Every structure is written in structure tokens, then in C-alpha cells.
Amino acid sequence: MNAPTRGDAPRSMKVIRSRSATLARPRVTTPSSASTFSRGTELALQKNPDVEGWDIELVIEDTQGTPEQGAAVANKLSADGQIVGVVGHTFSGSTEVAIPIYDDAGIVMVSTPPLPIPRWLRSALASLTVSASQTRCRRSLRPKYIYEELGINKLATMHDGGAYGKGLADLTAEMFESLGGTVVGSEAITPGETDYSAPLAAIDSLDPGLIYYGGYAADAAVLVDQMPAAGLDGVMLLRL
Numbered sequence: 230m231n232a233p234t235r236g237d238a239p240r241s242m243k244v245i246r247s248r249s250a251t252l253a254r255p256r257v258t259t260p261s262s263a264s265t266f267s268r269g270t271e272l273a274l275q276k277n278p279d280v281e282g283w284d285i286e287l288v289i290e291d292t293q294g295t296p297e298q299g300a301a302v303a304n305k306l307s308a309d310g311q312i313v314g315v316v317g318h319t320f321s322g323s324t325e326v327a328i329p330i331y332d333d334a335g336i337v338m339v340s341t342p343p344l345p346i347p348r349w350l351r352s353a354l355a356s357l358t359v360s361a362s363q364t365r366c367r368r369s370l371r372p373k374y375i376y377e378e379l380g381i382n383k384l385a386t387m388h389d390g391g392a393y394g395k396g397l398a399d400l401t402a403e404m405f406e407s408l409g410g411t412v413v414g415s416e417a418i419t420p421g422e423t424d425y426s427a428p429l430a431a432i433d434s435l436d437p438g439l440i441y442y443g444g445y446a447a448d449a450a451v452l453v454d455q456m457p458a459a460g461l462d463g464v465m466l467l468r469l
Contacts, residue, residue: 270316288312292323296392299323300330307334315339321393371469372405375439379465385437386415387428387452389444398443405441413437420448429459440466 267289274287290306292299299318306312307330314337318324324340331338375381384405388398395417402412413435416428429452432440440461442449449468456466 292318292320292327294320294323296322296326300326303327303330307331307336312336321396322391325392371441372401372408372410375401375441375467376405376408376410379439381438382410383436383438384410384412385432385435385440386412387432387440387442387444388415388417389420389448390417391420391444394442394444396443398441401441401443418444418448418452420444423451425452425455426459429455429461433460437464440464442466442468444468 271287274285279285290302292302299320299322302318302323303315303326306315312334315327315331316339318327318340328338328340375384384402386398386402388394398415402415406412414432414437416431418425418428440452442452446468449466453466456462456464
């Protein structure tokens with residue numbers, strides 16, 4: 230049997246499940262979601278170990294949830310001539326940098342990031358497919374809940390500056406305004422710091438009805454703890 234290549238129809242092909250099982254700051258987010266995606270792929274291959282006679286081999290790589298390691302994994306996999314498909318990456322920052330690398334290599338990528346890939350990037354790449362669970366429709370539920378269910382018409386956003394956090398904050402703000410709400414301002418924070426009094430004071434001056442935070446839970450918890458001292462004791466911070 231000849232060795233499979235991307236240009237031929239191989240009898241044995243590798244499908245990569247790229248995950249972020251270990252983060253530099255595991256308290257920010259646990260590896261459970263990434264491990265669940267990987268396990269789901271393993272179970273699918275146990276049930277369907279071949280496709281129309283083509284054997285499928287699963288190889289798991291660890292992106293550590295970072296853009297740097299995501300690019301390193303993408304370059305490694307792109308250099309393997311037997312790789313024909315990637316299921317991943319899981320985290321938005323890692324996914325964003327990997328997309329053009331796989332596209333240049335002609336590797337099909339099925340992405341499951343928490344944040345939908347920007348429209349311009351998705352439309353430009355024929356090799357990328359974004360899973361249905363990450364649609365814009367699903368993300369519209371967050372601002373609708375704030376505006377319609379909570380009755381909030383003035384929103385401020387905060388984010389951690391990352392592709393995931395800033396992307397969620399921007400998308401929430403955009404959709405909130407489309408519903409008729411007003412976004413009074415936005416503040417970025419540096420993840421991992423212990424004093425967010427300055428950005429919180431800036432948000433307090435805007436008199437928002439609610440703060441939406443785009444980022445991970447550990448930094449959100451610090452913000453919530455410091456909100457009363459900043460004059461935001463009666464304001465809700467929402468992170469979904």
C-alpha cells in the first residue's frame with residue numbers, strides 16, 4: 230500500500246484532534262471541555278473506524294490553549310504529509326493563528342472554538358468549517374437575555390484583550406445595540422493582575438446598568454470582588 234498523501238485518496242489517513250489539555254494557568258479554565266471534545270472524537274472513531282474502506286488514525290496534540298503553541302502544533306501537523314484533516318483547535322486564540330497555516334497546507338479543519346471565526350477570515354478559507362454549535366444565532370441569546378429578560382438598556386463591556394474575551398465582548402455589544410440597547414463604553418484588563426480598581430472606576434463613571442465581561446472566570450471573580458469599592462455594588466457583572 231502506498232503512503233497516503235493529501236493529493237491522493239489514501240487507504241490510511243490521520244485525523245488530528247487538537248486540544249488544550251494543559252494551560253499555563255489551570256485555574257483560569259480547566260481542561261475538561263477540551264478533553265470532552267477529544268474523547269468524543271475517540272468514541273466516534275471507535276464506532277466508525279474506517280470511511281468507505283479508508284482506515285483512520287487519530288493523533289492528539291496539545292495546543293495548551295495559547296496562540297504560540299497553537300501555531301507550533303499547526304506547523305508540526307502541516308509538515309506531516311499523511312495528515313488530511315484537523316478537528317480543532319478548541320480555544321479561539323490558538324484557532325485563529327492555526328487557520329492560515331492549515332489552509333496553506335491544504336488540510337481540512339473542523340473548528341470548535343468558543344468564538345465564531347470572523348466573517349472575513351471564514352469566507353477567505355475554503356478548508357475551514359466551523360461547527361454548528363458556534364453559530365452567530367447561538368451567541369445572540371446572551372444580549373437578548375440582558376436586554377429582554379433583565380430589562381437592561383445600558384451596557385458596559387470589559388474584556389481580557391484576548392481573541393476569545395474581546396471577541397465575546399465585541400459581539401455582545403454589537404448585538405445588544407442591534408436590539409435597541411446602548412453600549413456606554415468598554416475597558417480592557419490585563420489577565421492575572423490583582424488590582425483592577427482603575428478600569429472599574431472608569432466603568433463606574435459611565436453608569437452602566439450591567440457589565441458584560443469577556444474572559445475567563447478567575448479574572449471575573451477578582452473584578453466582582455473589587456466592584457463594591459469602585460462604586461459598582463448594585464451593578465451585575467455577567468459572564469456567559
